[in-house]
Amino acid sequence: MISRQAGARIAIVGAGLGGSALGALLQREGFDVAIYEQAPRFMRVGAGIHLSPNLMRVLQLLGVHRQALLAGQEPAAFVNRRASDGELLYRLTLGNTASERFGATFVALKRGDLHAALMSAVTPGSVTWGKRLAGLDWRGETVELAFEDGSRAHADVVIGADGLRSRVREVLRGFEKPVYSGQVAFRGSYPRALLENLPVEDLTKWWGEHTFVLSYWLDRAREEFYFAAMTPQAEWPTDASSMPGDVDEMRSLFDDFHPDVRHMLARAPRDSVAKWALFERAPQFEFGNDRVVLIGDACHPMRPFMSQGAAMALEDATILLRAIKGSTEFGAAFATYAQHRIDRLGRVHRVSSANTFMRGPTEPDWVFGYDALSVGASTVLPPLHRTDRARAAYQLAGREFA
Ligand SMILES: Cc1cc2nc3c(=O)[nH]c(=O)nc-3n(C[C@H](O)[C@H](O)[C@H](O)COP(=O)(O)OP(=O)(O)OC[C@H]3O[C@@H](n4cnc5c(N)ncnc54)[C@H](O)[C@@H]3O)c2cc1C
Missing domain, CATH: 3.30.9.30 (D-Amino Acid Oxidase; Chain A, domain 2)
Incomplete structure (x- = not known):
């Protein structure tokens, strides 16, 4: 078992939405984190994305909530209509009502603006760009990461946040094409x-x-x-x-x-x-072992019909951080993380596939009201507290901090 104490080194593969959020969360708690990303530099890729309150809570925790609010648009409502004639099927009021009901609001913005906000919370210099992971070996004293450029790095544990075609997942399970x-x-x-x-x-x-x-x-x-x-x-x-x-x-x-x-x-x-x-991928999620763990699309890619993929990656990051904080061993922390995520991910994956969420009158609280900062048994997963910085940022944006 690898102790998480005594300056343990954590490597994250992938500086996308989940990897940058998790890197920043761990760094704020004093962990030694190195992030390896295949892209040659930060790039604003992707189209639009909308951020539900369960995701916004994590941005609040990171203190980058205001950036998202200022870059994006806070919709007045999420309106669902029948395609043929526009008949109203279900209207969910957002804005202040969402903040009161779910603990945070909704924001729609460019994916690149969300990514930039997350990257701004990462310690400068802790991302190494142009490092495409080729292989991993966790059988020695440390985990060895081998990159396509021939270079190597070592860490005590590795977190695969390398998305839909995750190389970390492939090393763990063998190659399986995404479906x-x-x-x-x-x-x-x-x-x-x-x-x-x-x-x-x-x-x-x-x-x-x-x-x-x-x-x-x-x-x-x-x-x-x-x-x-x-x-x-x-x-x-x-x-x-x-x-x-x-x-x-x-x-x-x-x-x-x-x-x-x-x-x-x-x-x-x-x-x-x-x-x-x-x-x-099918919802038989691959979470990893006691030295290597997966988050986000690397672990559980799903159809985007509930717009919850990034939200799940940021919830994963928060629960994993809490599990690491609550345990003295990484292996135990990774098991706790998997145990706390499996039902939630399974349900969101299933409803996303069925594409039924908000098609008619809906109780959306189980999705949007989920609070990764506090959910679960607090003895195993200690709760996290949002910072004063986040509170100030939220007030600056002219809103009450929920
Ligand atoms: C059409 C569509 C619409 C969507 N809309 C929404 C939405 O509105 N709301 C929402 O919450 N979600 C939405 N999603 C889902 C969301 O975009 C993803 O679930 C989310 O980006 C997953 O984050 P991640 O960190 O796991 O992966 P990514 O953000 O994809 O990051 C993976 C990172 O790993 C890097 N990488 C990959 N391989 C390697 C390697 N071998 N070595 C080093 N680095 C590597 C990549 O370059 C990338 O930077 C949508 C998805 C689609 C397809």
């Missing part, structure tokens, strides 16, 4: 002016029988409009996750939708749309 879900998403964004005065709600999901369209604003001023239009597609012809989207194909696939949606899709400029394959 194509049979669904694709056309995603795009464009300036408000192109909507030509069409009144657009802040955050809307339009539900067809097997297709749906999600739309929201990416910025506080409501200047950039974002949509994701999801539809079944029998096969995905390439190993790449995305390809340029054919707007004519997209428009014809959604031509039975309400005129407002058809208008939104029709206004998308030809070069502004990408088609994404949606991948997943």
Whole structure:
């Protein structure tokens, strides 16, 4: 068993959403953390993302909540409509009501802005860029990380936060291709002016029988409009996750939708749309062993139909931090973490796959009200307290800190 005391070295593979959040959380508690990322430098990749209150709580803890609030847009409500005629299926009031009900608010923004906020909480110099993990060996005194450039590094424990095609997972289990879900998403964004005065709600999901369209604003001023239009597609012809989207194909696939949606899709400029394959894995999660542990998409990639993938990665990070703080051995901490995550991840994975969440009257508290900072038995998982810094930041943004 590896003691977590006496300056133990923790290596995190992947400085994406989960890896940067976990790195920052551990560093704030004084742990010696080195993060290895394959990208040559920080890059603002990805389209829109919306942050539910269970994720926002972790940003509060990290003190970067205000950055997300200022970069993004706080929707007034999450509106669900029937695709054919726009009939209201379910409306969840957000803003102050969400803060009161769930303990934090909702924010929609560019994924790159969320990533930048998380990276700003990471200790400068602790991320080594351009390090693509090739192999891992945990049988010696330390865990050895081998990178594709031929270099090596050592740590007492390794956390795999390397996403959907995780190399850490592959070393643990052998190669298993992520499973194509049979669904694709056309995603795009464009300036408000192109909507030509069409009144657009802040955050809307339009539900067809097997297709749906999600739309929201990416910025506080409501200047950039974002949509994701999801539809079944029998096969995905390439190993790449995305390809340029054919707007004519997209428009014809959604031509039975309400005129407002058809208008939104029709206004998308030809070069502004990408088609994404949606991948997943079965919910038999791989959490790792007593020296190596997985979080986020490396552990449990799921269909994005509840928009909970990043939220699950940040919840994982918080529960793992609490488990490490509550144990003197890493192995025991990793087991505690897995034990506390399995039911939650299983349920979110299942409901995400079924794509039923908020299709009609819904009790969303089990998803959005989940508090990774305090949930679980406090003797095993000590609660974490949000910082005064986060409190001040929240007040600066003109809101009460819940
Ligand atoms: C269409 C779509 C919409 C979504 N919308 C939402 C949403 O609205 N809300 C939400 O919460 N979630 C959403 N998600 C899910 C969310 O984007 C992911 O679940 C989240 O990014 C997972 O975080 P992660 O840290 O596990 O992985 P990532 O953020 O993907 O990070 C993995 C990192 O590991 C690095 N890496 C990979 N391999 C190696 C290697 N061998 N060596 C070193 N580094 C490596 C990568 O470069 C990357 O930086 C959506 C997903 C999709 C596909």
